[in-house]
Amino acid sequence: xxxxxxxxxxxxxxxxxxxxxxxxxxxxxxxxxxxxxxxxxxxxxxxxxxxxxxxxxxxxxxxxxxxxxxxxxxxxxxxxxxxxxxxxxxxxxxxxxxxxxxxxxxxxxxxxxxxxxxxxxxxxxxxxxxxxxxxxxxxxxxxxxxxxxxxxxxxxxxxxxxxxxxxxxxxxxxxxxxxxxxxxxxxxxxxxxxxxxxxxxxxxxxxxxxxxxxxxxxxxxxxxxxxxxxxxxxxxxxxxxxxxxxxxxxxxxxxxxxxxxxxxxxxxxxxxxxxxxxxxxxxxxxxxxx
Amino acid sequence: xxxxxxxxxxxxxxxxxxxxxxxxxxxxxxxxxxxxxxxxxxxxxxxxxxxxxxxxxxxxxxxxxxxxxxxxxxxxxxxxxxxxxxxxxxxxxxxxxxxxxxxxxxxxxxxxxxxxxxxxxxxxxxxxxxxxxxxxxxxxxxxxxxxxxxxxxxxxxxxxxxxxxxxxxxxxxxxxxxxxxxxxxxxx
Numbered sequence: 001x002x003x004x005x006x007x008x009x010x011x012x013x014x015x016x017x018x019x020x021x022x023x024x025x026x027x028x029x030x031x032x033x034x035x036x037x038x039x040x041x042x043x044x045x046x047x048x049x050x051x052x053x054x055x056x057x058x059x060x061x062x063x064x065x066x067x068x069x070x071x072x073x074x075x076x077x078x079x080x081x082x083x084x085x086x087x088x089x090x091x092x093x094x095x096x097x098x099x100x101x102x103x104x105x106x107x108x109x110x111x112x113x114x115x116x117x118x119x120x121x122x123x124x125x126x127x128x129x130x131x132x133x134x135x136x137x138x139x140x141x142x143x144x145x146x147x148x149x150x151x152x153x154x155x156x157x158x159x160x161x162x163x164x165x166x167x168x169x170x171x172x173x174x175x176x177x178x179x180x181x182x183x184x185x186x187x188x189x190x191x192x193x194x195x196x197x198x199x200x201x202x203x204x205x206x207x208x209x210x211x212x213x214x215x216x217x218x219x220x221x222x223x224x225x226x227x228x229x230x231x232x233x234x235x236x237x238x239x240x241x242x243x244x245x246x247x248x249x250x251x252x253x254x255x256x257x258x259x260x261x262x263x264x265x266x267x268x269x270x271x272x273x274x275x276x277x278x279x280x281x282x283x284x285x286x287x288x289x290x
Numbered sequence: 291x292x293x294x295x296x297x298x299x300x301x302x303x304x305x306x307x308x309x310x311x312x313x314x315x316x317x318x319x320x321x322x323x324x325x326x327x328x329x330x331x332x333x334x335x336x337x338x339x340x341x342x343x344x345x346x347x348x349x350x351x352x353x354x355x356x357x358x359x360x361x362x363x364x365x366x367x368x369x370x371x372x373x374x375x376x377x378x379x380x381x382x383x384x385x386x387x388x389x390x391x392x393x394x395x396x397x398x399x400x401x402x403x404x405x406x407x408x409x410x411x412x413x414x415x416x417x418x419x420x421x422x423x424x425x426x427x428x429x430x431x432x433x434x435x436x437x438x439x440x441x442x443x444x445x446x447x448x449x450x451x452x453x454x455x456x457x458x459x460x461x462x463x464x465x466x467x468x469x470x471x472x473x474x475x476x477x478x
Contacts, residue, residue, distance in 0.1 A: 001407040008404045011422045011461050015335050015369070018299045037343040039299065039336065074381070074395055075337055076423065098401035098423070120402055254298050254344050255320065 004120030009142035012122060013206035016040055016229055020250050023047050023233040027072035036246035040076040043069040048105050048151030049234035058106045060088040066095055083289055084110025093121045104288035105150045111290055116140030128161045128286055130168035131187035133203055138189045144203055147286040148211015151234050153275030155212045162225045172198040214273050216252030216266045223256035240270035293330040293475060294319040298344040300336020304460035311465045312472050322353035330363040330475035333370030335458050341369055342384035351386060358388055363451035363478045365471040371454035372425055389452050390431040397426035411438040411446060414466045419457040451478040
């Protein structure tokens with residue numbers, strides 16, 4: 001019997017596809033998310049919009065908080081560690097969380113990312129482009145998400161990131177052996193990983209959208225652009241009607257190609273989260289990471 | 291012969307590809323009308339609460355039950371097996387209740403306890419078993435047949451034209467369990 005294999009790590013992400021993973025800060029929110037049809041929850045002390053407002057150093061959540069959320073639901077529970085902070089990652093592993101997000105939403109702890117191959121628990125990491133995504137996979141990430149710009153409720157950065165990854169994979173198709181070799185060197189990854197992406201015409205692991213998704217139509221847009229599923233952070237519990245919004249985002253993620261269903265699900269939800277213009281941001285979280 | 295894969299959430303693409311390897315041109319099922327003329331349906335792995343909710347919202351549950359009564363065979367893997375079950379331990383979540391078993395969710399533990407192991411399946415032989423936050427079948431009632439066990443717990447069971455596994459053949463390169471289901475569809 002084998003545990004902690006890459007197949008099992010990647011396999012759990014496969015099971016989350018076409019689903020919505022929601023940020024929650026307590027047991028009550030976790031139960032609302034589960035009831036609304038979330039496939040997993042991200043256990044946090046604060047949602048990204050509040051992390052942004054608070055300023056200061058953002059760290060791994062209190063283990064007590066994470067445990068409270070783990071006990072409240074039957075769906076998988078994810079939690080965030082700081083970039084490069086392998087001690088936080090070990091703590092999360094010992095708590096038994098199902099997935100670790102090595103996340104730019106928290107303040108980075110190192111200029112090197114965690115060696116994720118060394119863990120039994122799978123990791124998800126953010127990426128803005130193909131090189132970043134493949135570097136994370138090479139370090140052992142079993143799932144990728146766009147970085148977008150967390151806590152803004154503004155979708156433009158997540159769209160930019162998935163479009164960039166799609167275009168860069170498209171460009172691989174025209175490259176000969178020598179060009180691929182140079183590209184792999186530029187990305188600082190083994191050539192066979194680049195060739196795998198070329199052959200598959202996609203990333204070799206599940207790729208979710210994250211960072212700025214606030215409405216059902218935002219979720220549908222990201223799915224139409226080729227994402228495998230959706231992370232919603234502040235978008236749910238910063239909206240006027242969290243349960244209804246959560247349910248509608250779940251519907252839109254499944255039925256992303258059916259505008260009538262999205263229209264019905266979006267009707268009468270009230271105010272979405274207010275959101276921020278990217279140009280006015282003092283800190284861009286997406287620039288964290290290497 | 292038409293086989294569909296419930297495509298609301300989870301590993302449905304893998305099932306469609308696997309059926310392709312069995313020379314079956316499978317279709318995605320998202321709405322009740324997609325089940326028209328369907329002879330078989332696979333309910334994939336995923337999160338059973340999410341799939342159950344979505345199934346209810348689009349009224350697929352009633353349509354699946356009706357079609358099964360008229361002979362449509364069904365195979366559920368992991369979350370799919372939970373959704374087929376009549377009884378889910380400590381849960382009121384939506385389900386089809388077509389298979390008279392009692393199932394307990396995540397009973398091997400969380401992701402850290404997910405595992406791969408070699409299985410021995412009746413009529414198939416050795417098979418790579420992939421168990422991800424898998425459920426355990428605790429009780430079986432009238433006429434449910436065990437095709438494979440692990441540590442004296444059933445992991446692949448069948449009653450007439452309904453098949454359920456707590457593991458994920460769709461994540462392997464081995465099409466034999468899918469072929470077995472295709473034969474059930476042909477004969478039902």
